[in-house]
Amino acid sequence: MTVNALDTLLAAKVINIMPGLRPSDRKVALALIEHFNRKTGRCDPGIQRIASLLDCCTRTVIRATNRLEKLGLFEKDRHGGYSNRNRYRPNWKRLAEHEAAWKSKLHRSRRSKVSPETRQAGHLESDSAVTQTCSRILPKQTYSRSPAREERMPQRSKLPIPRAADAARTEAERRWSNDLLEVYAGRPVTYAEIVDAIDVGLSAAATEAELSQHGAGLRLIQRRLKLQD
Structure with missing residues (x-):
């Protein structure tokens, strides 16, 4: 699989938004992504180097890499890298699946919530036809004065206007x-x-x-x- 800059950027995005990861897991995962060489496929930073970069202890790094491996985000070859260091391989397929799931969730949340019920097409069969008499009845009604304009006209909703x-x-x-x-x-x-x-x-x-x-x-x-x- 050819890995480009966009793949690494999307992987960093997934690591930042993926639930269930501890803060230390996210930092270690991002450090591993940044050490991945797209040309050679090498990713074998030492535990001490990662701990020094993230200002944490080596045990924190080891626990984080074990959790990332268990979650299937990285594969780890113990002492299979350069200078007898662990070699890490980001699981690009799994990261892409998480990114696709996030996009799908984001798309669903943007959809308008419309009632699934269908509208009534017309009159019910049992409904009888009637004659509209409002135009003939209205002039016969007596008022001591004309209704106020604001009583006759429906009030318009006042929506906030963005400044x-x-x-x-x-x-x-x-x-x-x-x-x-x-x-x-x-x-x-x-x-x-x-x-x-x-x-x-x-x-x-x-x-x-x-x-x-x-x-x-x-x-x-x-x-x-x-x-x-």
């Missing part, structure tokens, strides 16, 4: 989010860590910066999180 400022702010947030994904799409581990580090305050500040100038939102995030361009 231009809110629409602009939403568009600014979308721009810096897309810029962030475009810059760090090739490094899923880094991208996931950046997303985790963006709190409500930083998100709002990036949006305000993007409102003033295109591209300023991403630059503010990079500056606040001390990231290299």
